């Protein structure tokens with residue numbers, strides 16, 4: 001204390017220093033000391049704490065969130081978030097703290113037709129939580145930089161430890177746990193063209209390969225090829241070949257292209273990254289960025305590749321990207337392309353074929369991914385796109401064959417497991433036995449017996465027999481597998497009846513198709529007729545408008561349109577004039593007929609010219625109404641019976657002058673001679 005007093009004595013002594021200055025010095029010293037001690041303390045703490053950051057955009061965040069959601073610590077925490085939504089990308093069937101588990105409901109899997117939702121407890125945002133893990137206290141902070149966009153979360157985990165072993169153990173454990181739960185799921189990511197980046201879109205249950213029925217060997221070939229590719233990274237590197245492989249699945253809709261890809265992803269344990277080339281805002285740069293950021297081991301799926309081509313994906317701005325021959329063959333598609341091209345500008349999609357090709361195998365394209373492209377119209381693809389190197393394996397999908405019909409039937413209905421030879425039940429007799437579930441049994445008793453639905457379990461023999469009968473009624477290559485599946489779905493509890501009724505169904509489907517085809521043809525014919533009528537109407541309206549504008553108004557058009565009755569009167573007058581003109585024309589024609597009975601060259605130059613408007617090239621429009629109106633405006637409004645001839649002659653002179661200027665080349669030479677008489681002869685001729 002004495003030493004402290006001695007330290008402050010120069011300031012406290014009344015040695016002439018003002019008190020204010022003393023205060024400033026003391027305050028400044030104390031603040032500096034505070035800051036220095038805080039910094040030393042944080043440095044001291046940091047030297048003991050290890051901190052790991054996890055970003056939402058990357059997998060470890062999902063592992064940790066999934067792992068955290070299973071920690072019982074949240075049950076005791078005073079602040080946490082409760083969610084039934086996915087935890088990160090997971091949406092897994094995690095069993096969480098279980099605090100909200102209703103024990104009465106354990107037996108009941110479905111609640112009012114909806115599957116019971118799992119509840120997860122996760123760390124709340126912007127709060128620091130402490131949980132105990134393997135002898136260490138973990139400080140966990142979850143933050144969200146962009147809450148308005150629904151992403152941008154990050155996780156910070158700090159622990160007091162000498163080295164980062166504990167954090168490594170934590171991440172590995174979380175990863176294993178996550179992968180165990182994700183074992184039966186395939187994650188789907190969709191391309192986001194706005195930013196551009198990949199967005200997690202959900203996790204789907206894996207589909208067993210056995211549920212896909214294709215011609216023998218196709219599935220095995222594809223699976224073996226994919227596996228071989230994924231294991232040959234070094235082989236590709238040694239030979240300098242880009243480590244990529246492309247598969248083009250083409251064929252009729254509903255034949256299993258997408259299902260096969262889904263199934264392969266499950267079998268190979270890969271995620272699927274889906275790009276829709278026709279999505280809004282898709283451009284060359286966006287696609288290149290997206291393709292460059294797919295992880296190395298994944299399936300990249302370009303769905304409905306041809307759809308991009310109806311939107312004018314092209315090497316140059318004018319081409320449709322369709323090969324010339326194919327373009328000719330697909331005139332309808334070209335129409336669609338034209339329509340789609342019109343929309344291209346409005347929706348901001350500026351994708352070109354060269355952009356697509358660059359993104360597939362350009363310098364920035366990712367390696368190690370399996371590219372799958374599907375299309376229903378292979379003929380619309382540019383050969384550059386489907387050449388080997390980009391699409392190495394092509395698989396054609398057709399309508400269901402009889403073999404596939406039999407296979408899909410067998411996939412659909414449950415079969416009693418084959419019995420061990422020599423077992424008590426196997427008496428070797430040929431009579432098929434079927435175990436039929438009693439529909440009156442309650443769901444609880446059925447469950448206890450391992451059944452989920454009231455479906456008869458068929459024996460192997462009966463299954464074979466029914467499947468064969470079913471296939472024999474299905475015509476080869478006429479129905480898609482999807483439509484067969486639709487029929488089986490409708491009869492999922494009646495395998496036998498479904499076989500009995502299949503011929504009837506085939507017939508009704510054919511009739512329905514015929515009906516739809518007929519309706520479509522009628523609709524198209526009607527649309528064509530309507531379009532023709534509309535065009536005709538527009539033409540007539542345009543002609544009427546021309547007539548209106550040809551008749552001079554006594555006032556500016558803007559006033560005329562305001563004074564509607566005046567305009568109407570004008571129109572009426574114009575109509576009357578036209579009628580008068582028609583009458584005069586008819587009269588002239590009659591006169592001409594009389595004069596034509598005289599010898600050639602004897603036609604008087606004063607005879608009324610029969611078809612004057614015909615030798616005056618119409619001012620701009622070729623419509624008769626306009627021509628009539630033009631001639632009408634040239635001629636005086638004299639009576640056609642007396643002064644009409646003179647008036648017409650005057651008109652013809654004017655016409656002659658005009659004709660010299662706008663002389664049509666195909667006019668007979670006699671007209672251009674300037675001889676009036678020749679002229680009339682020529683006109684008559």
Ligand SMILES: Nc1ncnc2c1ncn2[C@@H]1O[C@H](COP(=O)(O)OP(=O)(O)OP(=O)(O)O)[C@@H](O)[C@H]1O
Pocket residue numbers: 211212213214252253254255256257258259260374375376397408481482483485
């Ligand atoms: N070969 C098949 N094996 C098993 N199921 C199939 C098969 N083909 C189609 N399906 C069934 O039909 C439905 C539609 O199949 P999918 O979507 O895979 O067809 P697609 O060929 O991709 O059709 P699209 O070309 O219209 O996209 C799915 O529910 C699938 O189960």
